[in-house]
Amino acid sequence: MPFSNEEVLQFIRENIGGEPVSVSEPHDFLTVELNPDQLLPLVGALKSHPQFQFTFMTDLCGLHIPEQVGKELGVVYMFHSWASNTKIRFKVFVPIANPLVPSMTAHFNSANWMERETYDFYGIIFDGHPNLKRILNVDDMDYFPMRKEYPLEDQIRNDKVDSMFGR
C-alpha cells in the first residue's frame, strides 16, 4: 500500500529540520524542491528507512529554466519504493554560473551514467562523481546542447535556408 504524500512529507520535514524550498503534487506525484546540501542525507535516510525503503532510483535528469534567474539549472530525481509502491520526486536547482550538485553515486551506482548524461547536456558538475566525462556527445564538444540558448539546428551549415523550411 503506498504511503500518503503527507506521511512522506512529514518525514522529510523532520529530516531536513524545516520546510523544503517548495512542495507540489502535480497529478498526485509528490514533488519536493530541496537545497543541494539537503539532498544526500535525506535520500540516504529514505533509502535505509525500515518502512519507506526508497531503495530504487527510477530516474535522474537535468532541467534548464532560463526564467528562474539564479536557479537556472536543475536536476530531477525520482525514487520508487517497491515494498510499498510509493514514488517521490526531488528537484534541486543551482545557478548557471556555479552549477555544483553533490553526486548521487554515493547512494546508487545507477546514478553514474545518468549524471554523466546530465553533465554532457547541461553542464551541471556533480561533486564526488568518479568519472565525470561526456557520454553521448563527442569528447571535444565545448558547449552544452540541451541548454535552451543552444538552437536545434547546426548554425554553421549554409545549405538549409530557413524560409524554405517554414522557420
Added chain:
Amino acid sequence: MQNLASFPNPFNGIIPAEKEEFVNDLTTLNLGPTHPATHGVFQNILQMDGEKIISGVSTIGYIHRAFEKIAEHRPFYQITPLTDRLNYCSSPINNMGWHMTVEKLLGVTVPKRAEYIRVIAMELARIADHLICNSILGVDSGAFTGFLYVFQEREKIYDIYEEICGSRLTTNMGRVGGMERDLSDVAIAKLKKFLKEFPPVYKEFEALFNRNRIFMDRVIDVGVLSKEMAMDYGFTGPNLRAAGIDYDVRVMNPYSSYEDFQFDIPIGENGDTYDRFMVRNEEIWQSLRIIQQALDNLPEGPYHADAPHYYLPEKQDVYTKMEALIYHFKIVMGEIDAPVGEVYHAVEGGNGELGYYLISDGGRAPARLHFRRPCFIFYQAYTEMVKGMLLSDAILVMSSMNVIAGELDA
C-alpha cells in the same frame, strides 16, 4: 588470480628467451562499434589477459540522435515517430507509452476497446522483442537455425502491425486518445492465425535450446547478477526478474487495462544467462496468454476518446463540417497549446521500465521531455559483470542483457 609466472611456459623453446616477457603482457581489445556480435553500435574497450577480461570501458553515443532536444520543438503527435526509434525492436510499446503520457497530462480517458487493442499491440511487440533476444543469443553461441525459424514468425507479427497501422518496424501506431482505426476483420483473422501457428513453431525452438546440453553448459552460471547489484544498478525488466525480484510495471502500476488480464510473472533463481533466457522464454508464453484473453473479451465501443483538440477528425467531417475543418487544420499545423503540467508515466518495455517525464509550460511543444531508457541505465553494469570472464562468455552476457543501441543512446 594466479600469477602467470608460476605456470610452466607453454612457449618453451618456440619463443627465444629474450622475448619471453611478451607472454605475460595484457592486450587491449577493441570490441568496436561495428561488430557482428554487438546488438547495435556501442563500443567496449577491454583489457585482456589472454582470453580473460581484466577490465573494460564502455563507449556509447554512436547512434545518439538528440531526441530530447528535437522533442522540445515538436508538437505531441510529431514526437511519436521519435519514440518508435528508441527500442526499435518493439516500437508499439514505445508509441503507446508516449500516448499514455500525453493522455495523463491532458486528462483524457481512453475507452476500453482502444485499451484492449493497445494491449494486443504491446504484447505482440514484447513477443517480437524477446524472439530477437533469445534467437540472437543462440546465434552468438553458434546455433543459427533457431534464429531463422523464429524470424519467420516475426514476419507474421509485422504483417499484423501492417494491418493495424501501415508500417512494419517503426510503427508510429495509435493516436492520443486511442487508435487511428479499428481492428479490421483481416487483422483479427491474422491474429487468430498467428495464435494458432506460433506455439508449435516456438515449441520447436524451445526443443533446440532449453534442455540442450551444449547450450546449458555455455550459459548456466555465466554472468550471475545478484539481487543487490541489480537494484543498485537500476535494472528492471527481464534482467531483474531473472535475478529474482518480481518487479513488473504492468502489475505494480497497471495501465491500459492490464489489471483485467490473468498472467504470471516468471522469475529466475540465479540471475545467470540461462535464467535470463528462460525468463524471456516464459514471458513469450504469458504474452500469448494475454493476447488470447484480450481477443476473446474485446469489448464493443469506440476505438478512440472524444478529444477533438488532439485526435484528428474523420475525413468526411473535415470536408463537410466547419468545426472539424478548423480542428484538423489546428492539429496538423500544431497550433494547439497543451495545458501546463508535469507528468511521469512508465510502461513495461521489452527491457524494463520505459518512462516518459514530460514537463509542459503551455506551448505547442514540451518544455522538457526525458526518456527513462532502461538499456542506458543497466548497461553501466556490463563492465562490472564481465570482470574475470572469458571473452566468449562476455559476448553471451551482452546478448542476454538485450541491449538495443537505439534505447541506449536516444
